[in-house]
Amino acid sequence: MKVRDIMSTKVVTVSPSTSVRDIAGLMVERHVSGLPVLNDNGTLVGMVSEGDLLRRPEIGTQKHRRRWVSFFSGVDEQAREFTKSHALRAGDVMTEQVIHVSEETPLGEVVGLMEKHNIKRLPVLSDGKLVGIVSRADLLRALAARQADPLPPPAKSDATIRAAMNDVLKNEEWAMSAMVNVIVSEDVVHLWGVIDSGDQRQALRVAAENIPGVTAVEEHLSFSLPT
Known part of the structure; x- marks a missing residue:
């Protein structure tokens, strides 16, 4: 999916002269x-x-900086903090270096930017103009909508399920160190073998649960001894 599939197009905006009080009111109201x-x-x-x-x-x-702390912080930093906390208009409190995306940006890239820069929303630009905004809430709505979709058709046989699970063991880097044998009986996945950690155990269970047709997962796993 891409940004255009989930972004909000009705965006509330302000101008550099909008008062801080009005900004706070808009955030609460909207x-x-x-x-x-x-x-x-x-x-x-x-x-x-x-x-x-x-x-x-x-x-x-x-x-409220203690005097000795202020001594180690630069004058410019203190001035910026004062401006940010006492400014009356958007132009003085806003973040000017804005990270943005386009309508064609994949959602994986959006999440990566949010994680890297610790931000909750990204403006969407087209030809330099604001056309929308994509937020964490939009991503959650997309997830909720996908969860409501019909489930994929179940696997046709136990052999198909086993092959799918073995593909995970071969292709996922976190699973390659696991010495696991997969047995499938009447749509129930049985995991036998030796693993390195509880995280690996959990990931194996989740991988099995995501295979269409699996009705349950039975774990018969033990941890490898430290060398």
Whole structure:
């Protein structure tokens, strides 16, 4: 799937002159955790997130540095912190270096960007203009929709299930060290052998459960002795 398949196209935006108070109100009212900032030409110039509004003197959450700590932090850093916590408009609290994606970006790449940069949402641009936003919530909705799809047809035989499980053992890097024999009887997968860890055991069970036609998984596994 790609971004265009799940993105939200009705995006609430603000301008650089929008007040911090109005931004907070919009986030609460629209149940969003971040807002794109557009200039008068409709160009994306930044993002304001919940994190940008956490350190505020209005609610007593601004940073209070001890004098000796301030000595080791640069003047510029202290100035930026003051601006972020005391600014009145979006243009002064927003993050200017915005990571964005296109409508054709694969969802795997989206998740990778979210994990790498610890962000919850990504603006979607087309020809430099904002056309949508994709968030963690959109990814969860996509997952929920796929879970509601009809299940794939069951495997035709125990032999087919066994072949599919053996493919996992041969092709998944985490499984290659496992000395496991797979026996399938009446759609029940029996795993016999020696494994390295509990994580490996869990992954083997999950792999078996994902094979169409499997009704149960029985584990007969032991751990290898440390060398």
